[in-house]
Amino acid sequence: xxxxTLTIDGKxxxxxxxxxxxxAAEGAGIYIPRLCAYKDLLPHGSCRVCSVRVNxxxxxxxxxxxxxxxIVENETAELQEYRRNIIDLLFVEGNHFxxxxxxxxxxxxxxxxxxxxxxxxxYQLLYPKRDIDMSHPDVYLDHNRCILCGRCxxxxxxxxxxxxxxxxxxxxxxxxxxNGEALAATxxxxxxxxxxxxxxxxxxxxxxxxxxxxxxxxxxxIPIGRDIETAGEE
Amino acid sequence: MTTKARIATVSLAGCFGCHMxxxxxxxxxxQLAELVEFDRxxxxxxxxxxxxxxxxxxxxxxxxEENVHVLEQFRxxxxxxxxxxxxxxxxxxxxxxxxxxxxxxxxEAYVKxxxxxxxxGAIPNDPELPLLLNRLYPCHEVVKIDxxxxxxxxxxxAIWDALGTLLTGKPAVPVYTRIKYD
Numbered sequence: 001x002x003x004x005t006l007t008i009d010g011k012x013x014x015x016x017x018x019x020x021x022x023x024a025a026e027g028a029g030i031y032i033p034r035l036c037a038y039k040d041l042l043p044h045g046s047c048r049v050c051s052v053r054v055n056x057x058x059x060x061x062x063x064x065x066x067x068x069x070x071i072v073e074n075e076t077a078e079l080q081e082y083r084r085n086i087i088d089l090l091f092v093e094g095n096h097f098x099x100x101x102x103x104x105x106x107x108x109x110x111x112x113x114x115x116x117x118x119x120x121x122x123y124q125l126l127y128p129k130r131d132i133d134m135s136h137p138d139v140y141l142d143h144n145r146c147i148l149c150g151r152c153x154x155x156x157x158x159x160x161x162x163x164x165x166x167x168x169x170x171x172x173x174x175x176x177x178x179n180g181e182a183l184a185a186t187x188x189x190x191x192x193x194x195x196x197x198x199x200x201x202x203x204x205x206x207x208x209x210x211x212x213x214x215x216x217x218x219x220x221x222i223p224i225g226r227d228i229e230t231a232g233e234e
Numbered sequence: 235m236t237t238k239a240r241i242a243t244v245s246l247a248g249c250f251g252c253h254m255x256x257x258x259x260x261x262x263x264x265q266l267a268e269l270v271e272f273d274r275x276x277x278x279x280x281x282x283x284x285x286x287x288x289x290x291x292x293x294x295x296x297x298x299e300e301n302v303h304v305l306e307q308f309r310x311x312x313x314x315x316x317x318x319x320x321x322x323x324x325x326x327x328x329x330x331x332x333x334x335x336x337x338x339x340x341x342e343a344y345v346k347x348x349x350x351x352x353x354x355g356a357i358p359n360d361p362e363l364p365l366l367l368n369r370l371y372p373c374h375e376v377v378k379i380d381x382x383x384x385x386x387x388x389x390x391x392a393i394w395d396a397l398g399t400l401l402t403g404k405p406a407v408p409v410y411t412r413i414k415y416d
Contacts, residue, residue: 098415099320099327099386105416114413120323120382125372127325127332214416223410 004068008052009075021061021072022050029232031225032074033083033112035090036149037062038197041158044150047090049083049112058082084116092123093172095130095144096200102209103201105217109147110200111224130175135184138206139195146176146202156194164188176202239288239401242273242312246301247328247370248294250276251387252319256291258390269401273311287312289400292379294321296371297328300364309377314400317373318393320386320415325370332369340366385414 002017008030015024020043025032036047043062050061053073061074073079090109098104130143148167153176156164164186168177180186188194195203214220245253253276259266273287274280290312296302309315320326331339340357344350373379383396392413395406 095330095333097324097327097330101416110415113415114410117408117413119384119413120317120374120379124375125324125329127329127369129333221411 004066006066006068006070006072008072015066017066019066021052021054021059021064021066024066025061025072025074026228029229030074031228032061033115033225034062035108035112035147035199036151038151038155038199041151041154041197044154047086047147047149049086051079051082053079080116083112084118085122087112087116087118088122090147091118092121092125093128094147095127097144101145101201102204103145105212105214105220107201107219108199108224111219114219115223115225133178133183135182136186136188136206137184138190139183139188140204140206141176141178141183142202142204143175144202145200147200148174148176149199151197151199152176152194152203155197156188156192159193162187162192162194164192164194238271239269240273240285241270241275241289241291241397242283242287242308243275243277243291244293244304244308245276246292246294246304246322246373247297248319248321248326250293252293252322252385253277255319255385255387255390256393259394260390262390262394266397283307283311285311288314289397290315291318292316292322292373293318295325295328295373296367296376298364298366302367302371302376305373305376314380315373315377316381316383316396317379318383319388320384322373322379323382323384325372326386329370329372336366336368386416389414 004015004017006013006015008025008028011028013024013028015027022032022034022037032050032052034050036044037050045060045063048060051058052061054064054070087109091113098110104110132143133141153165153167156162163179166177166179167174169175178186190205195205243253243256272278273284274282290308292305292308292315296305317323321328325332344352344357345355381396383392385392389412395412398404399406
């Protein structure tokens with residue numbers, strides 16, 4: 001048995017060799033905030049919301065594997081501040097109008113902002129001009145809400161064994177592109193994992209919006225990550 | 235008799251939904267009346283400031299020059315200025331025009347839109363009308379804002395907590411369900 005022991009915020013955590021910090025923490029009932037990490041997809045390490053300090057160095061917990069005796073800081077004021085800023089930047093660089101968004105209450109970006117107690121953006125809102133692709137009969141792609149987490153790109157390739165999405169350009173011009181004239185010209189199906197993987201309201205099923213009443217949606221009363229924390233308490 | 239704290243409220247580029255939510259504090263409004271007196275506000279329909287205010291509550295962002303003027307007045311007259319609701323904080327629905335040029339917006343509304351009867355093709359331009367700004371500005375991009383209560387609209391409880399803290403000095407316990415963006 002190749003187990004390793006590390007400490008996260010002073011708590012001793014047993015983990016399997018080769019496990020990522022994110023998974024090891026999860027197993028010990030410690031929630032490390034994350035956005036681009038999704039189920040068992042290969043980690044992407046792009047959103048940096050899961051940044052932790054490992055032996056004093058900042059690392060992305062979703063890609064960093066555990067090492068024996070590592071001292072990990074997770075919920076420090078400094079790291080929470082970094083994470084809050086990342087969430088804030090994601091909000092201001094897109095057009096996130098929660099008040100009418102069908103994803104509201106189910107949205108992981110919004111839920112993180114709630115968990116971090118964000119009441120207002122710290123940075124200037126950019127209001128970029130972005131497109132909406134309504135061509136597909138069952139799914140729409142709203143670039144206004146896309147946070148470039150790459151979940152749909154990876155889910156389409158690795159889970160659906162298709163190749164519907166990819167990123168084009170770089171830096172502030174980076175955006176999601178469908179591999180075809182439009183969404184309707186791809187082999188995307190509404191049942192694909194790629195559709196379910198979107199953490200925000202960018203890739204959405206049509207005709208199912210607002211089906212859960214306000215007050216009963218996943219993040220209305222329970223903060224994101226609480227499930228992981230309560231599992232650890234049992 | 236001690237003088238009561240004065241509160242002023244206004245709706246700029248908003249829908250009055252946030253003001254409805256203020257009224258939604260229900261019978262607690264009687265407790266509020268014990269603590270405060272309303273200065274200029276749609277609630278008493280006073281259009282001008284009566285005096286210095288402890289708290290100013292602003293609903294909606296700035297879409298025209300009159301909004302900016304009123305917001306600057308609020309900043310001058312109020313000790314604590316609160317942005318109430320999503321429109322004041324992020325621009326909200328009125329900010330959906332922010333990535334469309336102003337002329338295109340006006341032409342869509344007054345000339346091109348289906349059902350518009352406007353043979354002269356003129357866009358309203360009366361000197362009485364406040365000039366529209368190039369885009370909508372959230373309040374904190376125009377003046378210093380001290381406190382934010384998000385929500386569309388914010389819940390009555392969120393408003394009550396914030397006002398209670400300001401008026402009684404007792405800090406409210408943070409409650410997860412108070413912060414909502416919808």
